[in-house]
Amino acid sequence: MTLIDGKAIAQKTYAESKAAIANLKARGVTPGLAVVLVGDDPASRAYVRSKDKMCHELGMHSVKHELAADTAQADLIALVKQLNADPAIHGILVQSPPPPHIDERAIIETIDPRKDVDGFHPISVAKLALGDADGFVPCTPLGCQRLLIESGIEAAGANVVVLGRSMIVGKPLALLLMNKGKGGDATVTIAHSRTRNLAEVCRRADILIAAIGRPEFVKADFVKDGAVVIDVGINRVDDLNTPKGYKIVGDVAFTEVAPKCRAITPVPGGVGPMTIAMLMANTIASAQRFAAGA
């Protein structure tokens, strides 16, 4: 059984990112990312902080806008438009979820599709569905695909089961893996809460991707011997044996599943580190396209 080391693979992509950034800087361009946070949700704050920190580590330009929880939708839209027009910014991300009075779709649709490094603008979604490689793919699905590629796991022709049909992970990942080309050409099944005989469907998978958001939901009987398991879940469960009183577990019951696998991602340290890495890669790709005059 191989443990897929997301931290190490993320580091490899950062090395590539640094080279690409050096190249851009030599041409007078510094890739710039703007992250907008509305409200003070602690988890969202932590995500925004780590994105900002990673930009600094890589030598990218980073702008962080932290707005009050009662910010008006019109003001948020005005800020996004200002960032659209700012030539120093190549990527714009509005941290999800915004407070309930904000229409998140309207915000996302305001982002210039050329700066939509989060990959949720309709134009990005459509390009992914069309298999058009010049759109942005959401960071977590892109990170999952990259883990497979870097681990030498061939998606082409493989039976992939994606457990979960969210627009954040399940559907874009299914589209990504079924599209033609490198890291694609898989035979993809999307399973979900309404799937009959769920364990049996999952057992058919050569590559099983769990993105259902339920702690340790995938048990040993969901997994074929020799399968590859990618665990997208990040669930907080009570654990009084830890100083914080909780621990983070994935959607996979790791201890019982891992021995059956050809390869598996741990949680934490699997998919998690890839999400920010792919956000940086998307922002750099955007800067490259702008520099090329696209």
Place this chain on the structure above:
Amino acid sequence: MTLIDGKAIAQKTYAESKAAIANLKARGVTPGLAVVLVGDDPASRAYVRSKDKMCHELGMHSVKHELAADTAQADLIALVKQLNADPAIHGILVQSPPPPHIDERAIIETIDPRKDVDGFHPISVAKLALGDADGFVPCTPLGCQRLLIESGIEAAGANVVVLGRSMIVGKPLALLLMNKGKGGDATVTIAHSRTRNLAEVCRRADILIAAIGRPEFVKADFVKDGAVVIDVGINRVDDLNTPKGYKIVGDVAFTEVAPKCRAITPVPGGVGPMTIAMLMANTIASAQRFAAGA
């Protein structure tokens, strides 16, 4: 074995369409469809003619633009913009495929998404991917779903295999059937030319949908006993025993497959009649939304 009668089901939808049109007319609105054809491909001409004819039969407003094969892209875009601005037009369809000098994506993206009754604008694609019911779904996938619903075949929880990953049929149909709600909630697998053990994958299907564009490709060993088979294929094959010298066959080897099925669509007379029926339904839905001030 039940033969799914696409003509009869299309007629049922036309009866509904007529009632909806009468309702709109009572409010002073006549649903209007504009179809644009560039060039003189005989098959495209025939499609455009039948769309126009159906509009007239239903009492809808129909506009047909037949442009020369060497029409400039800019002129085609100008026409689409004119139709976007025309309040008598609720649906715009540019017959596919246009001549090679035309960038089809640019034309589609020019169509006002509110009039995109063909369902291929990025906004429509994204809404389908997001499971947002107020977008337009492409007519052939929508027709396939409608055939299942009208035949009392439950998609929810069923194992559906969609054979073919085109953006015209395979992918939108997969999204439609996996989305939440009526006629959805299926467990969908998309199989294609790169799928290993294709017959075995297809044999898992409770509902098998063939949209691969290869005449009589699906044989008896692709089909589980008691499965439902929807044949989207329309293939012209030589047949010297017919006056025309050819016949139309589907993607399914009907004679050997039909006896194994719980239900199956014939070709012709299955999915085919539903495509135009759903185009009419989409145009009427658009007129209703415009009338409601959307």
